[in-house]
Amino acid sequence: MSVIQSLANQYRSGQRRVSDAIQSRLATITQQDPTIGAFLSVHTDQALTQAATLDQWFKEGRELPVLAGIPLAIKDNIHVKDTTTTCASRVLQHFIAPYHATVTERLLNQHAIILGKVNMDEFAMGSSTENSAFQITRNPVDPSRVPGGSSGGSAAAVAANMVVGALGSDTGGSIRQPASFCGIVGFKPTYGRVSRYGLVAFASSLDQIGPLTRTVEDSAIMLDAICGHDPLDSTSSPHPAPAFFEQLNPNVSGLKVGVPRELLSEHVMPEVRDSVMAALDRLITQGVSWEFFSMPSLKAAVSTYYIIAPAEASSNLARFDGVRYGHRAEGCATVKEMMHATRGDGFGDEVKRRIMIGTYCLSSGYYDAYYNKAQAVRRVIQQEFNTAFAKYDVIITPTSPTTAFSIGQHHHDPLSMYIADIATIPVNMAGLPALSIPCQPSDPLPVGLQLIAPAFEEQRLLNLGLAYQQVAGWATLLEVHNA
């Protein structure tokens, strides 16, 4: 039930031309994106040229990778050479990337077609894509609601069928939460599994690139393409990358699942809780057993995250000073004045808020109380995950304690939005892989189920996700959307 696989088959059988498929997706963008607002730039000419070449190649019967001709979108904080990378920020509004991100290069090596760059919260800071300096993005399931964030553009583009898959980045839930809100699959791989080279850093020790797709199989295919060691990223793991798609196996009988009690009690909407409980029941029919357990450190995860991530961000964003590239304030008498004005005009409120938090936490006299203590808590969270994984194969939580909220709902209360990441943040703190899959068909709003595995056990998540996908009856859902 892979959308990528079925399109790839159509290309090979001559049933469908790449150019037609691309034209059709571009038409969807033209029709729907004025409402949805997923794309910040659409690479129409480049996509059609590439499609024409591929059609020629398919006609000649060339052997091509499965991703050849598959229309994708890339979050606007990942470089595609010679096109803009704005990070949805005024400070990079006209910045043209002079090089490809490693993930982009790997997708292009497989002849995937990048239809464009998609919207996000500015510098990936946010959970609603409302923090973009340029536009808001609406949830295709209910346009009065947010698509989640920060990879909201990626999720919306996939959910609205503008593309088959998209890349997002996930620092505290930025792939999984929008996938959950938009009713699609979102996969954050193990930290180090995918190269970060060419991803504009938010919090380097937490950031990870991953796919957003309609099905579990599609996520496996995309992860196969982008994962593996990269000598340009010192934190990328030398761990051998298996063939995830090839090794997909929905037989999960005997798998033991732990459900942290803390993430099904406080702050969780009743319909989310009910959906997750129903999903766990469905898994039992597949031979999976589950039980509640306790992870006390989860309560500290959000506050810990809001020290470490802003601390790293305050340093990562220092380079946007107007000296070498990007926005530069005019009419300043001194370089100091120019830097102040550039950053003052260039960054939005949420970014400034986090730079200030981070700067404060790293300041002399506060470092031990905040940053050092947060790192200690981070180690406790990692240890508690280790302990849990000694007992369970997979940990399951709701991806988000809520369904998609209304546009503007958290506008004046950033803290209430920070809490929304309570289930996703601990995963980044421990560097683990986690998959968000739709709990149920969207009625009325999608609920995401988060599956978490030990480091480098992505296959286990994909297998369990596939098993769930098969019993949950997504086929109907897909047909509705593909019509």
Added chain:
Amino acid sequence: MRKPVIGIEIHAQLNTKTKLFCACSTQFGAPPNTHICPVCLGLPGALPVLNQQAVTHAMMAGMALNTTIQAVSVFARKNYFYPDLPKGYQISQYDQPICLAGWVDIPTESGTKRIGITRIHIEEDAGKLLHQGADTIAGSTHSIVDLNRASTPLIEIVTEPDIRSATEARQVVETIREHLIHLGICDGNMEEGSLRADINISLRESDTSPFGTRCEIKNVNSFRSIERAIQIEMTRQNALLDRGETVIQQTRQYDEATQTTRPLRDKEESHDYRYFPEPDLTPLVISSEWMARVRDALPELPAHRRNRYHQAGLSPFEIDVIVADPHACTYLDAVEQAGATYPVAAKWVVGDLMAWLKQENRGYDTCPLTPSSLAELLACVADGTLSGKLAKGVLETCLSTGETPRTVIQKTGSTQVSDEGELTTIIDQILDANPDVVEKIKAGKGGATQFLVGQVMKETKGRANPDVVRRVLSGRLGI
């Protein structure tokens, strides 16, 4: 005058081929902004990859300065805004540097003194600002940025506050510089900024009083400036204390032109660098195998060389001159290996050879006369085939033509004439032609003999063996 307490931080540029975190060249003097890439430009999304050669260089420095190499060290970000700093932070090492707790011995008038080395860490350099419209930043209309130097590898060597005079301070920098040069990890060029020293200095009433408030002097870029800057700063601090005022802890800049130090910033205005571990790099882990490999390949250190040359009978002057240049050491050792004795070889290496190289602006490593050729020439002097004077001539020809001594001697036939019969014939002719001189000598004016020796030399174009000439003359004149 109160007593100074001095500690020094030396920044040394490592002469790796590429930068610390990317593959750009470190070559000095290229056109501005030609050795740059997304990484050293600090473009968004670019990530650092550590240059292993720089780590090896830092380990070599650490071993030569008797520090303990740390199996695990950690890179940290030092955050501050400056237009020559592309990322808005410098990647350095902070609380877990690569080398800790060593020492270096320096010569003083009262013998060798041991100076503690607190630490050595690895860090990247910043770019360069070129101020336009004026010579300095003051009065300039604008500045342009050259990032060729951005991210070139440095080590910072920090001494303990063990230094007690300006002379000692200079000696510490000279000794450490000599070590780095002999290790082949830094060219030691202070003018080009390959070696820079910051000096921390405070005064106290006596050798046992607690330390006073210190000032850091930056921008001291020659040995002479080190001594002068310290003397000037000592005088300044002493005058303050004499007047009953206090020294304010601050960073000061030495101004060579006005012979003053002036404040750059006070402690209160000092940057809060917000150090934290660099998340883009994993901790630097050095295996015991790597450590052993570097230790085994460590070149001979200057102190050892000095001692060896001293044992071999070289003069202190020769030792100083030769040890100042590791290529000279290598050359001298090779001449000795090829059969010459150290004292004889050193005379030539420090004398005629060095003079020629200086004049031609060349180094021993590119000397057209190979060490074995020089040894061959010296063998000819030892066995009497050539006089010292003839040998100098042959050496000059060898150096200018690139020919071997053997070839030059054969071509010019310039071997020494020691044959007594041949010389007697010539001497008799000269005695006949100079009866007045013969008379003078017989009258007791022995000094006139030298004139006759000179005449023989002239006749033989300098090839006559002067010892034989004197012996024959003595016999002929009966003196």
